[in-house]
Amino acid sequence: MAERKRLVAGNWKMNGGRADGLALARGVAERARGSHGCDLLVCPPFTLLATAGKALAGSGVALGGQDCHAAISGAFTGCISAEMLKDAGCSHAIVGHSERRHTCGETDADIRAKTLAAWRAGLTAIVCVGETRAEREGGRAISVVEAQTAGSLPDGATSQNLIVAYEPVWAIGTGLTPTMGDIAEMHAAIRARIRADTRMLYGGSVNPKNAAEILALEDVDGALVGGASLKADDFWAIAEACG
Ligand code: PEP
Numbered sequence: 001m002a003e004r005k006r007l008v009a010g011n012w013k014m015n016g017g018r019a020d021g022l023a024l025a026r027g028v029a030e031r032a033r034g035s036h037g038c039d040l041l042v043c044p045p046f047t048l049l050a051t052a053g054k055a056l057a058g059s060g061v062a063l064g065g066q067d068c069h070a071a072i073s074g075a076f077t078g079c080i081s082a083e084m085l086k087d088a089g090c091s092h093a094i095v096g097h098s099e100r101r102h103t104c105g106e107t108d109a110d111i112r113a114k115t116l117a118a119w120r121a122g123l124t125a126i127v128c129v130g131e132t133r134a135e136r137e138g139g140r141a142i143s144v145v146e147a148q149t150a151g152s153l154p155d156g157a158t159s160q161n162l163i164v165a166y167e168p169v170w171a172i173g174t175g176l177t178p179t180m181g182d183i184a185e186m187h188a189a190i191r192a193r194i195r196a197d198t199r200m201l202y203g204g205s206v207n208p209k210n211a212a213e214i215l216a217l218e219d220v221d222g223a224l225v226g227g228a229s230l231k232a233d234d235f236w237a238i239a240e241a242c243g
Pocket of ligand 1: 203
């Protein structure tokens with residue numbers, strides 16, 4: 001089987017001012033200077049990239065953006081290009097998070113274009129896919145996620161430029177998680193459509209208590225963590241569960 005180093009990625013979403021962001025980034029950096037067995041990434045709000053980047057320098061923790069625009073530059077008020085993320089010290093960009101698919105109306109085609117933009121800038125794209133509660137209850141979870149995967153991922157993926165995150169919409173920020181069997185089944189379905197050496201993360205209410213069981217599943221190569229990434233101790237406990 002292809003070697004896939006595990007990754008724990010924190011998505012801070014729209015949280016934190018400079019003081020909180022600095023304290024959190026310092027907390028993660030301090031812990032990361034000790035020994036650990038996985039890659040680490042934090043994705044702060046754009047306003048905190050510089051602050052967090054400075055605090056994380058030398059810790060080995062990578063910096064990522066939570067979104068990027070498909071264009072390099074131009075009249076796109078409020079948007080950030082992949083090149084701007086790169087310039088700000090990022091190595092990764094999350095694209096297609098369900099909060100953008102569902103609240104900003106982003107389509108698979110938009111996400112595909114953003115993934116290509118991330119690659120153009122030399123970033124690793126973390127492409128999120130996941131079904132809604134109605135889709136799961138209707139027995140369509142796998143077909144929905146397969147369609148998102150096919151529509152959102154461009155040709156040209158490598159082990160370095162792409163990470164796929166399976167994040168059931170109904171599990172994000174709710175404290176609910178799928179059964180271990182459902183996570184394993186979905187990861188296997190996605191794996192059948194991507195390279196054997198592409199990493200796949202699970203995201204959706206991962207916390208220090210459930211992380212070890214989820215991270216032990218075959219084809220789960222790490223976690224994308226929202227709420228629990230806002231406390232350095234919790235984020236670190238999840239990183240330690242990576243083994
Ligand atoms: C996320 O937003 O990517 C996420 C997984 O959030 P949470 O961990 O809070 O469910």
